[in-house]
Amino acid sequence: MTVAGGIDIGASATKVALLNERGDLLGSAVLRSGVDFALSASRGLDQALKEAGLEPHQVRVIFTCGYGRNNVPFAHQTRTEIAAHATGAYRHFPRALTVIDIGGQDNKIIKVDADGRRTSFKMNRKCAAGTGAFLEEMALRLDLDLRHFDSLARRAEDEAILGSYCTVFTASEVLSKIREGVAVEALIKGLFRSVVKRVLEMDLMEGQVVMTGGVVAHNPYLLEMMQESLGQPVLVPPRPQLTGAEGAAWLALKSLAQDNRQAGA
Amino acid sequence: MPPSPPPIQATKQMKKLMADHFLGLDRASREGQPKVAWCTSVGPAELLHAMGFDVYYPENHGALLGATRLATEMIPMANAAGYSPDICSYLTADIGAFLKGVTPLTQAYGIESVPKADVLVFNTNQCRDVEDWFAFYARHWNIPLLGVRTHRGVGEVKPHYIADVVSQFKDMIPTLERVGVVKFDIDRLRETVRLSKECTTRWRQVLEFAAQRPTPMSFFDHTIHMAPAVVLRGKQEAVDYYDLLLAELRERVAGGVAAVPGERHRLYWEGMPVWGRLRMLSESLGGLGAAVVASTYCNSWIFDAFDPAQPFESMARAYLELFIVRDDDYKERYISDWAKRFGIEGIIFHDAKTCPNNSNNRYAMPQRLAKKLGIATLTINGDLNDLRCFSDEQAKTNIEAFVEQLEEKAA
Numbered sequence: 001m002t003v004a005g006g007i008d009i010g011a012s013a014t015k016v017a018l019l020n021e022r023g024d025l026l027g028s029a030v031l032r033s034g035v036d037f038a039l040s041a042s043r044g045l046d047q048a049l050k051e052a053g054l055e056p057h058q059v060r061v062i063f064t065c066g067y068g069r070n071n072v073p074f075a076h077q078t079r080t081e082i083a084a085h086a087t088g089a090y091r092h093f094p095r096a097l098t099v100i101d102i103g104g105q106d107n108k109i110i111k112v113d114a115d116g117r118r119t120s121f122k123m124n125r126k127c128a129a130g131t132g133a134f135l136e137e138m139a140l141r142l143d144l145d146l147r148h149f150d151s152l153a154r155r156a157e158d159e160a161i162l163g164s165y166c167t168v169f170t171a172s173e174v175l176s177k178i179r180e181g182v183a184v185e186a187l188i189k190g191l192f193r194s195v196v197k198r199v200l201e202m203d204l205m206e207g208q209v210v211m212t213g214g215v216v217a218h219n220p221y222l223l224e225m226m227q228e229s230l231g232q233p234v235l236v237p238p239r240p241q242l243t244g245a246e247g248a249a250w251l252a253l254k255s256l257a258q259d260n261r262q263a264g265a
Numbered sequence: 266m267p268p269s270p271p272p273i274q275a276t277k278q279m280k281k282l283m284a285d286h287f288l289g290l291d292r293a294s295r296e297g298q299p300k301v302a303w304c305t306s307v308g309p310a311e312l313l314h315a316m317g318f319d320v321y322y323p324e325n326h327g328a329l330l331g332a333t334r335l336a337t338e339m340i341p342m343a344n345a346a347g348y349s350p351d352i353c354s355y356l357t358a359d360i361g362a363f364l365k366g367v368t369p370l371t372q373a374y375g376i377e378s379v380p381k382a383d384v385l386v387f388n389t390n391q392c393r394d395v396e397d398w399f400a401f402y403a404r405h406w407n408i409p410l411l412g413v414r415t416h417r418g419v420g421e422v423k424p425h426y427i428a429d430v431v432s433q434f435k436d437m438i439p440t441l442e443r444v445g446v447v448k449f450d451i452d453r454l455r456e457t458v459r460l461s462k463e464c465t466t467r468w469r470q471v472l473e474f475a476a477q478r479p480t481p482m483s484f485f486d487h488t489i490h491m492a493p494a495v496v497l498r499g500k501q502e503a504v505d506y507y508d509l510l511l512a513e514l515r516e517r518v519a520g521g522v523a524a525v526p527g528e529r530h531r532l533y534w535e536g537m538p539v540w541g542r543l544r545m546l547s548e549s550l551g552g553l554g555a556a557v558v559a560s561t562y563c564n565s566w567i568f569d570a571f572d573p574a575q576p577f578e579s580m581a582r583a584y585l586e587l588f589i590v591r592d593d594d595y596k597e598r599y600i601s602d603w604a605k606r607f608g609i610e611g612i613i614f615h616d617a618k619t620c621p622n623n624s625n626n627r628y629a630m631p632q633r634l635a636k637k638l639g640i641a642t643l644t645i646n647g648d649l650n651d652l653r654c655f656s657d658e659q660a661k662t663n664i665e666a667f668v669e670q671l672e673e674k675a676a
Binding site for chain 2: 067079080081082083106117118119120121122123125
């Protein structure tokens with residue numbers, strides 16, 4: 001059995017995926033990235049190996065992606081998280097796609113053609129508006145547990161109208177709404193809408209839309225709101241937070257297969 | 266990483282020319298002779314040289330503040346004095362540095378301060394900010410502020426535009442004669458225009474060498490070697506410099522010297538340089554085998570129209586034909602033409618936060634050109650000088666992902 005690893009070291013979380021040559025997920029891990037990316041990658045790999053019942057030497061090749069991709073000494077190659085998410089999404093849905101990845105620190109809109117080749121991509125400007133960091137910041141200000149956001153938003157009977165341009169501006173608007181006595185559920189739904197609006201401002205959505213990343217993994221109601229805004233179904237891979245790691249592992253497998261073909265040629 | 270290419274030998278001569286230029290201006294400023302005119306980078310420098318002025322270019326100083334990364338420290342001072350962080354960061358860096366009494370010329374040449382102007386001459390062909398910038402110094406020193414207010418969004422350069430700009434040039438002459446104490450002489454102007462023409466013809470040849478595969482010089486080299494075309498055009502030294510550089514480029518091409526060893530991809534840079542991150546961008550792109558072979562920015566000092574037989578009219582035409590003055594249809598044709606001739610696979614648009622006039626991504630041009638040319642485009646958010654607007658990590662990831670995309674397409 002050939003096993004490849006993908007490690008996506010994001011600004012908030014490190015994700016690890018181990019795939020066999022058919023692309024089956026053998027083991028995975030999600031942990032905080034912290035301040036030592038190499039250590040997080042190493043711990044995440046250990047967890048994923050344990051889950052898969054594998055030994056380290058059984059992993060033939062490891063590709064990394066994400067902010068910390070260059071900080072992992074045992075990685076064989078790196079790819080950008082844009083390549084990894086595009087590959088990870090296309091692996092599950094092989095057709096022309098627009099991939100929306102909402103990560104901890106940045107958002108990406110990636111267009112992929114029917115053959116899985118990227119045709120364009122956009123990342124958010126130098127601002128956290130619309131990202132996971134935006135929701136984390138709001139949770140802190142509201143003194144709420146981020147894990148409760150999804151259920152709170154889902155229960156909302158109303159929706160606070162909030163901007164999507166700037167995290168600080170939106171925080172001021174939230175304060176005004178609190179003064180006005182707006183229900184917390186309506187505030188959270190407004191924050192989710194702010195994320196959706198920010199994403200839709202970034203690029204045109206073409207073809208089938210797929211959402212990936214930690215924010216959609218933990219907040220399925222945000223996905224429903226995105227579908228409602230777009231007026232079309234939005235697909236999500238089985239483990240959206242692992243999409244980048246799976247994509248990196250899949251790219252590693254492809255690279256290995258190519259090397260083998262060249263060696264055999 | 267592949268080995269670096271051998272350095273360009275002509276750089277030594279360029280450094281000497283720039284030192285002479287700034288030391289000469291410093292001397293003139295201290296001794297009061299010759300008189301010093303400040304001029305915008307694509308302003309009527311030929312007229313000023315012809316009337317005996319030493320010409321100083323504040324935008325060049327702005328770029329030096331950027332390249333030395335002093336700009337980001339200086340800009341907040343100008344912001345505090347009322348100049349918004351959203352306006353030209355050449356302006357805010359330069360005025361901030363002036364208010365703080367700082368200049369990169371001190372470390373480079375031992376010069377205490379920028380040369381005091383006797384007259385300020387702007388041309389709004391680039392933007393309105395240059396007028397506001399010079400107005401600060403006009404108030405500070407109580408000296409004349411002259412300028413040309415150019416038409417904008419120009420499609421065809423029509424005769425009445427030229428007539429208007431010519432009349433604005435001529436209106437300056439009485440003040441320039443009074444300040445400079447030199448009578449206007451049409452033959453001296455013809456000679457200066459001739460020298461500018463000689464300079465710009467050679468500069469075009471330098472840039473066109475990048476059509477070679479591999480290119481012997483990249484955009485990042487061009488941003489350095491354009492200096493004589495910017496600050497010494499109208500003088501023999503600039504002509505001689507480009508003869509020297511062209512000879513070296515012929516040798517580099519003959520020897521197969523590549524600006525980016527192992528050149529695999531050829532890109533176009535649209536918009537301002539990020540002066541404080543030239544090395545980082547050059548190394549990021551070069552490390553991925555991507556050579557930036559052409560740019561609108563460095564082409565901005567190609568003035569094909571100069572003609573000594575019609576000095577005023579040809580100057581007006583040259584400064585009206587400039588890319589930045591033109592409408593989007595012209596700009597798209599222009600970029601398309603260079604992209605085809607230089608074998609461009611992708612265009613990087615720099616969306617400079619404080620330079621809307623030189624950020625051509627803002628009205629969907631990348632999308633139109635991608636469709637029309639069938640090539641990839643990328644927009645990088647940043648700024649010419651204000652590094653608060655630039656994220657190294659985001660820029661690097663964008664560049665890496667862009668080159669990955671080109672590799673996928675080529676596979």
